[in-house]
Amino acid sequence: MAHFNPVTPELVEELKRVMSPKQVKTDEDYLVAYQTDEEGNSHYFSKPEVVVFPESTEQVVEIVKLANKYLVPITPRSAGSGVACGAIPVYHGIVVELERMNKILKLDPDNMYAVCQTGVITGDLQREAARHGLLYAGDPSSADSSQIGGNVANNAGGNKAVKYGTTRHQVYSLKVVTPTGEVVEAGSRLKKSSTGLCLEQLYAGSEGTLGIITEVTVKLYPQAPYVFNMVCVFKTDDEAFALPNKILKAGIDPTSIEFMDNEALVMTCKFLDMKMPHVDEGCDYVIVTVESFNEEESDRKMELLCDLAENNGSIDEFEADKRIWTLRKQFAEAARDVDKMFQTEDFVVPLDKIPDITKQIPELREKYGLYCVTVAHIGDGNIHVLPLNKEGLSPEEWFNKIKAFHRDLFPRVYALGGKMSGEHGIGFKKLDEFAKCTPAPELHVIKAIKKALDPNNIMNPGKLVDMTGDFVQE
Numbered sequence: 295m296a297h298f299n300p301v302t303p304e305l306v307e308e309l310k311r312v313m314s315p316k317q318v319k320t321d322e323d324y325l326v327a328y329q330t331d332e333e334g335n336s337h338y339f340s341k342p343e344v345v346v347f348p349e350s351t352e353q354v355v356e357i358v359k360l361a362n363k364y365l366v367p368i369t370p371r372s373a374g375s376g377v378a379c380g381a382i383p384v385y386h387g388i389v390v391e392l393e394r395m396n397k398i399l400k401l402d403p404d405n406m407y408a409v410c411q412t413g414v415i416t417g418d419l420q421r422e423a424a425r426h427g428l429l430y431a432g433d434p435s436s437a438d439s440s441q442i443g444g445n446v447a448n449n450a451g452g453n454k455a456v457k458y459g460t461t462r463h464q465v466y467s468l469k470v471v472t473p474t475g476e477v478v479e480a481g482s483r484l485k486k487s488s489t490g491l492c493l494e495q496l497y498a499g500s501e502g503t504l505g506i507i508t509e510v511t512v513k514l515y516p517q518a519p520y521v522f523n524m525v526c527v528f529k530t531d532d533e534a535f536a537l538p539n540k541i542l543k544a545g546i547d548p549t550s551i552e553f554m555d556n557e558a559l560v561m562t563c564k565f566l567d568m569k570m571p572h573v574d575e576g577c578d579y580v581i582v583t584v585e586s587f588n589e590e591e592s593d594r595k596m597e598l599l600c601d602l603a604e605n606n607g608s609i610d611e612f613e614a615d616k617r618i619w620t621l622r623k624q625f626a627e628a629a630r631d632v633d634k635m636f637q638t639e640d641f642v643v644p645l646d647k648i649p650d651i652t653k654q655i656p657e658l659r660e661k662y663g664l665y666c667v668t669v670a671h672i673g674d675g676n677i678h679v680l681p682l683n684k685e686g687l688s689p690e691e692w693f694n695k696i697k698a699f700h701r702d703l704f705p706r707v708y709a710l711g712g713k714m715s716g717e718h719g720i721g722f723k724k725l726d727e728f729a730k731c732t733p734a735p736e737l738h739v740i741k742a743i744k745k746a747l748d749p750n751n752i753m754n755p756g757k758l759v760d761m762t763g764d765f766v767q768e
């Protein structure tokens with residue numbers, strides 16, 4: 295049983311007092327708009343009782359203190375582009391929308407770092423860094439909408455993770471409002487530290503359950519002047535999936551290695567009204583991006599890559615311009631165009647196990663009668679199989695079908711040393727599956743951390759781990 299209180303007019307008045315009336319919304323339009331994030335299945339929708347728009351860390355502190363005083367749950371929210379129902383207020387209460395904290399406070403080109411408020415749109419940071427000849431390497435396909443705080447909270451991956459790692463690897467330090475309303479500066483602008491616990495990495499990927507991130511200091515890198523995107527074309531998935539390990543072993547040091555199966559290519563080309571080579575022939579693409587600091591090195595790597603691909607069964611390799619990334623990044627929008635309830639799996643396995651898991655997908659498709667398209671950050675072992683509800687099942691029927699699919703799929707992933715999410719997180723959507731697949735001692739540690747830091751369980755309850763049994767009102 296949840297132990298929370300409803301939001302009262304008294305609490306709404308106090309919220310208006312610590313911010314301004316304009317920053318506190320209880321109109322039905324707002325409540326409906328915030329009942330979901332990127333999730334399209336109404337099974338998961340849940341309305342907040344109030345939505346607040348803080349403009350400073352100090353205001354976030356006051357909101358958190360009030361939530362504890364009134365025992366009302368808080369759901370932190372950035373752009374709401376998450377696909378694990380992480381920003382859905384499952385116990386209602388207060389949604390804290392951070393989009394107004396959207397300033398890049400400092401960008402130091404000489405020392406290659408930037409200090410951002412949490413609500414800075416990731417693409418804006420990328421563009422600002424590029425203006426200084428620098429790269430911000432966090433690059434989820436949602437970069438033009440998602441925000442830096444949301445990226446850190448979910449440890450977003452994306453398209454440059456092979457070379458630069460995921461969002462957590464971009465972070466020097468974080469400012470976090472704890473669930474009890476203190477402000478913690480976690481981490482610092484250091485290359486190394488053996489001083490205490492690595493709290494910034496505990497917060498990264500904690501999905502808003504351990505506090506609200508209000509400021510992020512990120513690393514920047516020099517922009518490499520020579521970049522090529524090579525598309526290697528394969529007739530079978532197996533040949534394509536065997537390529538990443540070989541590319542990495544050859545020292546090509548790619549920025550990304552992405553995969554799109556033929557069904558994904560056909561769907562996205564149709565959505566974008568784009569014609570691409572070999573798509574009509576039923577082929578898959580492996581897209582490899584390589585950055586270099588001199589032309590000679592770039593040419594050498596291109597040649598080596600083409601040789602490797604051909605030796606591995608590629609029937610053609612062609613250099614693509616930036617539009618190849620439009621094709622790759624618009625894939626989710628193309629799926630939404632077919633089915634707004636589409637499900638995005640994002641399991642991750644060791645690179646050498648990619649063929650072992652992907653060859654089981656046709657059997658699972660057959661067993662559950664699922665139509666799926668597949669794209670993958672295959673350089674990271676992170677596979678997005680997307681079941682699409684082409685039969686027009688009801689939200690409830692679709693929910694049940696996906697749950698049955700998960701119960702079958704995830705044990706297979708874990709048996710190969712994988713995990714159910716490589717970048718999207720657990721959120722509310724995979725809460726049950728996470729509890730089932732995670733060994734009891736690990737789950738115990740996670741719950742103990744949560745309980746110690748959030749004694750009233752007000753911070754994004756119902757996400758990542760179910761604490762309701764641990765917080766029964768006395």
Ligand SMILES: Cc1cc2nc3c(=O)[nH]c(=O)nc-3n(C[C@H](O)[C@H](O)[C@H](O)COP(=O)(O)OP(=O)(O)OC[C@H]3O[C@@H](n4cnc5c(N)ncnc54)[C@H](O)[C@@H]3O)c2cc1C
Binds near residue numbers: 332450
């Ligand atoms: C078209 C599309 C493409 C995508 N591509 C990728 C991709 O390539 N890689 C990838 O990893 N993801 C991808 N995603 C998923 C999503 O964009 C990422 O998970 C992103 O990091 C979410 O950021 P957001 O700002 O929208 O956060 P939200 O969805 O608002 O929140 C995500 C989670 O973080 C918590 N949270 C948000 N802000 C804070 C904060 N300041 N402090 C504490 N907790 C907070 C929320 O409570 C929630 O649990 C994609 C989504 C779409 C729609």
